[in-house]
Amino acid sequence: xxxxxxxxxxxxxxxAGGVVRWLSGHASxxxxxxxxxxxxxxxxxxxxxxxxxxxACGWVLGWMQSALLGDPGSLRLGNGVGGWLVVxxxxxxxxxxxxxxxxxxxxxxxALTGMSGVLAVLLLDMTVPRLGLPWLDALLTAAPWLxxxxxxxxxxxxPHAFNIIDGYNGLSGMVALIVCLALAHVALQVGDRxxxxxxxxxxxxxxxxxxxxxxxGVLFAGDGGAYIWGVVIALASISLVQRxxxxxxxxxxxxxxxxxxxxxxxxxxxxxxxxxPGVADALHFHQLIYRRIVRxxxxxxxxxxxxxxxNNRTSPYLWAFTLLTVVPALLFWRVTPVLMAFCVLFxxxxxxxxxxxxxxxxxxxxxx
Numbered sequence: 413x414x415x416x417x418x419x420x421x422x423x424x425x426x427x428a429g430g431v432v433r434w435l436s437g438h439a440s441x442x443x444x445x446x447x448x449x450x451x452x453x454x455x456x457x458x459x460x461x462x463x464x465x466x467x468a469c470g471w472v473l474g475w476m477q478s479a480l481l482g483d484p485g486s487l488r489l490g491n492g493v494g495g496w497l498v499v500x501x502x503x504x505x506x507x508x509x510x511x512x513x514x515x516x517x518x519x520x521x522x523a524l525t526g527m528s529g530v531l532a533v534l535l536l537d538m539t540v541p542r543l544g545l546p547w548l549d550a551l552l553t554a555a556p557w558l559x560x561x562x563x564x565x566x567x568x569x570x571p572h573a574f575n576i577i578d579g580y581n582g583l584s585g586m587v588a589l590i591v592c593l594a595l596a597h598v599a600l601q602v603g604d605r606x607x608x609x610x611x612x613x614x615x616x617x618x619x620x621x622x623x624x625x626x627x628x629g630v631l632f633a634g635d636g637g638a639y640i641w642g643v644v645i646a647l648a649s650i651s652l653v654q655r656x657x658x659x660x661x662x663x664x665x666x667x668x669x670x671x672x673x674x675x676x677x678x679x680x681x682x683x684x685x686x687x688x689p690g691v692a693d694a695l696h697f698h699q700l701i702y703r704r705i706v707r708x709x710x711x712x713x714x715x716x717x718x719x720x721x722x723n724n725r726t727s728p729y730l731w732a733f734t735l736l737t738v739v740p741a742l743l744f745w746r747v748t749p750v751l752m753a754f755c756v757l758f759x760x761x762x763x764x765x766x767x768x769x770x771x772x773x774x775x776x777x778x779x780x
Contacts, residue, residue: 417616424466424620460636470613507636529568544748571642582626
């Protein structure tokens with residue numbers, strides 16, 4: 413199991429290095445006027461391609477090990493690997509195409525992630541069988557199509573949630589890495605070794621990308637990387653709940669509450685202002701932290717270096733924010749009421765923190 417994650421790490425790291433060395437020409441197409449741009453220079457955005465290559469190598473080698481050597485270690489990586497790759501490809505292809513051309517409209521990317529969601533339901537029989545509340549569980553039993561719809565929405569929507577929080581070096585990549593490791597830990601607790609193996613490969617490929625992304629910032633994940641993280645984590649979350657009755661459906665939701673809530677809150681504040689939710693802006697939580705909390709500590713004239721250092725100092729705030737939900741999720745992954753309470757607590761804390769930053773009411777000790 414571990415050696416597969418090492419393979420995924422090495423392949424992704426080498427592929428990412430190749431992108432930095434030979435395939436960086438497309439970066440000049442990314443406009444300097446983009447509101448979510450917080451770096452200087454042309455940085456390649458094909459980290460997603462490297463992640464996909466590392467992930468696919470890990471999964472395929474695991475499948476070959478199971479098929480040729482009689483499933484040593486009870487990994488049980490069967491034909492499901494091929495199904496997951498088929499489901500992943502539309503979303504990944506759309507994201508990577510956008511990273512290369514900067515011309516793929518939002519509606520087409522939404523359609524491609526939606527295609528991944530449809531394939532997840534049709535090919536992998538993905539569904540949400542329960543929500544941890546008796547009356548909702550009874551409704552899902554009476555109307556199974558609701559469970560399919562939730563699964564489709566999760567697979568189609570989570571990629572865009574990861575794309576929204578992908579703004580600074582190491583931010584979305586580390587969040588994805590933490591979530592994958594947390595999901596793998598619980599999968600091992602319930603004996604689901606195949607799912608744990610696939611998640612560890614995802615974590616390994618992400619680690620290989622982060623070698624180049626943080627702290628140097630010479631490669632970005634782009635839409636492709638965000639979409640790959642979103643689809644794989646959505647599939648793993650649904651599978652973990654679907655295949656293991658001991659796992660509360662609120663466990664993966666609490667793990668992912670930061671990108672999910674960031675997306676919902678962003679849609680809300682844009683609608684309130686009369687702006688389309690598809691229009692990019694610079695008012696996300698991580699962007700406010702960059703502007704109003706993180707201070708530049710480099711006093712020289714090198715603007716690029718000053719911006720890079722400030723960029724790198726932003727992500728740890730959000731890593732800590734993520735850990736505030738991951739730790740209770742791991743402690744109470746069976747206990748639905750406690751997990752629900754922490755989800756509510758996060759939502760309240762997020763809103764209070766957001767408006768505190770907007771109104772410049774931030775404690776001095778938080779400013780670095």
